[in-house]
Amino acid sequence: MPRIVSSFLRKNPDIVVSVAVHSPERVWSLVASGQCDVGLARPQAGFAAVDDELLMTTEAVCVLPRQHRLRSKRSIAAQDLRGEPMIAASPSAPHRSRFERILDEAKVEIKTVAEIQYSMQRCALVAQGQFEVWKTRMASLVDVAPPEGHGPARGFLVEYLTCNMADVVFTSGRFAAQSFARVIKPSHGTPVDIWWLYRVRSGEARFETAERRIHAGPGAMFLISLDQDFRGSITDYDGLVLGLPRQSFADVADQLDGVCNILLEGNLIELLADYLDRLETRITLMSSEELRQAGRATAQMIAACIQLSSDRLEQARGAIESVLFERARLYIESHLADFDLTPDRIAQQLRISRSALYRAFESVGGVAGYILRKRLRAAHAELVSSTGRQVQEIAYRHGFKLASDFTRAFRREFGVSPREMRERMRRRSTTG
Known part of the structure; x- marks a missing residue:
């Protein structure tokens, strides 16, 4: 791709090229809906109206840490991977199912410690270690630590999808057990003026601020402000985390601050949970403009639904x-x-x-x-x-x-x- 783009720009110096990397499903959807003429992606079933042509084939490679015991082998068989911790592609990737069939036929079991959509991220995890990559990624927001007794050999499972919807940052995924803390210091510069809205599907989450303490289980929904010090932990968390910029919620900022670190309940909260679950199933199919519109609608929905009953307050x-x-x-x-x-x-x-x-x-x-x-x-x-x-x-x-x-x-x-x-x-x- 870099060589193709460079060659194109040399021949067309007045044209600005924008390269956006989407999931294969998204690329096929864009072509099928007529939003683009040509897409480059892996084969995908379910798009009968799209004409496709094989452009190239590639060999599978096994990415290893420098000191790994298999580093000197020119080719690796399924038996060589027995018992190895594996950073796998996302379950929807076609080559993931083919790889698992090869392992099944060879009666080889591996330990999947992470499922990551993009190959660049999978390589980074191998190079640095799963937890260290996650720690670095989160360093600007919170200090994270693995659970007590956790070792590199046990791996660190994180699989998530993040989408910036302008007024809301939508994240869905599974996160291994970890603890974290945020301590705001004057030297940190510009404050991170956002809330995190959690929607717990499974696992547990614990948060503690100077004012409040909560223990959230499956089905819970709650808000945390990054404008406050806090500490907490999660245990095998599966669910949603939405970033809510304060500028998008200026009219209800006091209300949101008032319900931080309290379990949100009521019919409107259940309605909001249903809406967010449905949004998750559609988000990868939306265009950029649709994402912006959905982001505005989601912000309005959150502002309308996050209310604490006066009695409970x-x-x-x-x-x-x-x-x-x-x-x-x-x-x-x-x-x-x-x-x-x-x-x-x-x-x-x-x-x-x-x-x-x-x-x-x-x-x-x-x-x-x-x-x-x-x-x-x-x-x-x-x-x-x-x-x-x-x-x-x-x-x-x-x-x-x-x-x-x-x-x-x-x-x-x-x-x-x-x-x-x-x-x-x-x-x-x-x-x-």
Whole structure:
């Protein structure tokens, strides 16, 4: 292909060539529907209206790591592969069934550790090791690790299809057991402002954020935000993962943030699950324009269906907010003297949204009011127990930059100025 394209461009320098690699089924569908005139693909059954001509034949090759025991053999027989971990083509590939027939006839069993659609990806997995390739692929989003006791000889099965539908990134596949963590650091640069929507068909998934923890089994659907720290694990996961860019869901962003890391339930969620399952069966047959239109429709469907019933939200909110309140309270008490102790800073340090923080402190008059009262009570305790420090020094020690601000706040809280309070306590002490 590179030689053909280079030759064509030399003869036609004013033409721009675009090379898109599709599955054989997709190529045959494009020709059958009249969307293109000629396609290059493997033979495919079920397209009687398409004329085909054999262009070339190739020999099968076995791709091996450099240190493999079979590396020196010029030809490899089925018996040589007995017990070997194998990275196979996808089940729909015609040569996959022929290869399996050869193994069956030779009564040879192998261990399939991965099923990958494209040969380039299969070669990369062999060269680097299955898990290392997956780890590298996911490194910009999450840190992944194999399950405890996992060794290279056991392989690492990952088979998935990803399709960018403009407003939604649709991924379907099977993923071996693994754990992962996302820790957002300032050095990471531009944030990854998307949600992951999971639709579990089989296996299990566990996720934990600062606010919530879930255990999802078959049939579950839930959202995770990549704008938050989280950790989790999956066990032999089979299902869907949809990437939802925040810009495509700006009108319902607060709603989606509110239901992150909660098992989604209800009739609308079941309707959404049915829709996504159906979409999966059609996605490889769509044209580019159809994918864009389906992406917009899918985004609208998700926005309409992902709703948590108000009763369930209220049931969950009490437990969530009590945990948030305690974490924030401990942080506040250990940083009361910091001048820049603000709600924004607390939310940032605890990796929670400001709205979640505000809700957790609603019953005590808000975050800022809580901080102010804690500072005033600490300053009051020191004021009446210590006569050696000036009022201004005490104010500064408890997070007040200006003594005048401290005096006004103190008078509103206790009805007298700091000096009057100190004098009152002196008189009481003298009288006693």
